[in-house]
Amino acid sequence: MIPSLPHWASVRGMATSEIQRARVGELELAYETFGDAANPPVLLVMGLATQMIGWPDDFCRGLADRGLFVVRFDNRDIGLSTHLDSLGAPDVMAVLGGDRSAAAYALADLAEDTVGLLDAMGLDSAHVVGASMGGMVAQLVAIAHPERVRSLTSIMSTTGDPAVGAPDEAAMGVLLAAPAGDREGAIQRVVDTYRVIGSPGFEFDETAVRDRAGLSFDRAYDPAGVARQLAAILTTHDRTADLGRLTVPTLVIHGAQDSLVNVSGGRATAAAVPGAELLVVDGMGHDLPREVWPQLTDRITALIEGVERRA
Numbered sequence: 001m002i003p004s005l006p007h008w009a010s011v012r013g014m015a016t017s018e019i020q021r022a023r024v025g026e027l028e029l030a031y032e033t034f035g036d037a038a039n040p041p042v043l044l045v046m047g048l049a050t051q052m053i054g055w056p057d058d059f060c061r062g063l064a065d066r067g068l069f070v071v072r073f074d075n076r077d078i079g080l081s082t083h084l085d086s087l088g089a090p091d092v093m094a095v096l097g098g099d100r101s102a103a104a105y106a107l108a109d110l111a112e113d114t115v116g117l118l119d120a121m122g123l124d125s126a127h128v129v130g131a132s133m134g135g136m137v138a139q140l141v142a143i144a145h146p147e148r149v150r151s152l153t154s155i156m157s158t159t160g161d162p163a164v165g166a167p168d169e170a171a172m173g174v175l176l177a178a179p180a181g182d183r184e185g186a187i188q189r190v191v192d193t194y195r196v197i198g199s200p201g202f203e204f205d206e207t208a209v210r211d212r213a214g215l216s217f218d219r220a221y222d223p224a225g226v227a228r229q230l231a232a233i234l235t236t237h238d239r240t241a242d243l244g245r246l247t248v249p250t251l252v253i254h255g256a257q258d259s260l261v262n263v264s265g266g267r268a269t270a271a272a273v274p275g276a277e278l279l280v281v282d283g284m285g286h287d288l289p290r291e292v293w294p295q296l297t298d299r300i301t302a303l304i305e306g307v308e309r310r311a
Contacts, residue, residue, distance in 0.1 A: 019080060024113055029113060030080035040308050042126060045075070047130075079219050092231060106232055114128070127304045132260075159268050171259040194287060199284045201282060202291050240272045251303045252266050
C-alpha cells in the first residue's frame with residue numbers, strides 16, 4: 001500500500017520542502033528536507049512505530065540553521081512510505097520465543113532502504129543520525145557501507161547484544177500492548193506509552209505528544225507494519241564485533257533514565273566503536289524532550305563540523 005501524498009516540490013535553497021517520494025527498489029519512501037541542499041547532508045533515521053515527524057520540525061530547523069541540509073523520512077511500513085501489507089502481521093510472541101522465520105524482513109533491509117534513499121537523492125554520502133531502531137539501522141549502514149557515512153550518531157540505541165540495553169518490565173509491557181482500534185484509542189495509547197518510557201527529568205508535554213500522535217494516525221495507522229518492524233529488531237544479530245571495525249567518526253547519545261533501551265546499550269555502543277564519543281543525558285528517557293535539543297544539536301553539529309573540516 002502506498003498512501004497518496006501531497007504535492008511534490010523542489011528542495012534546493014528552500015528552508016523546508018513539501019513531502020517528496022523516492023523510488024527505492026520495489027518501495028517508495030516518503031521524505032522531507034530542511035535547509036539548503038548545498039550544505040553538508042544529515043540523514044535522520046527514526047525508530048520503531050515512529051514516523052519521520054518523530055524528528056520534530058523545530059529540531060530539524062535547528063540543525064538546518066547550523067548550516068546543514070537535513071533529510072528525514074518514513075521507513076518502510078510506517079507513515080507515507082510503502083506498507084508491505086501482503087506480508088501480513090508476524091506472530092511477535094513466536095519471534096520472542098526464537099522463531100526467526102516469523103520476521104518478514106531484517107533490519108539490514110531497512111539499512112539498504114536508507115542507502116537507496118541516498119542514491120535516489122543523488123547523495124554519495126551523508127552524516128547519518130539514528131534514534132532507537134533508527135540507531136540500529138544507522139549502525140548497519142555504517143557497517144555495510146562505510147563510504148556512504150561521513151559520521152554516525154546513534155541515539156538511545158544498542159548493539160544487539162542481549163546482555164545490554166534491555167527494557168524494564170513496564171516498558172516491555174507498553175511495547176507489547178495490544179494496538180488500539182480507533183483514532184482516540186491510538187492517541188491515548190501513545191500518551192500512555194510515553195508516560196512510561198519518556199524523560200522523567202523533564203516536564204511531560206502531553207499536548208505535544210497528543211498532537212503528534214493524532215497527526216501520525218491521520219498520516220497512516222498500521223499496527224501490522226509496526227509488528228513487522230518489531231520482528232526485524234527482535235531477530236537482528238549482535239553487531240558488537242562489526243562496530244569494532246568501524247572507522248567512521250561516531251557520537252553515541254543516551255538518556256540516563258531510558259526504560260525502553262537501558263543506558264547500558266548506549267555505553268556498550270560507545271565502547272564498541274573505536275574512538276566514539278559518549279554523551280549520557282541526565283533526566284532523559286526514550287524520547288527527545290525539547291529541553292535537550294540545544295545540547296543534542298550542539299554535539300551533533302560539532303561532530304559534523306570536525307569531519308567536514310578534515311574532508
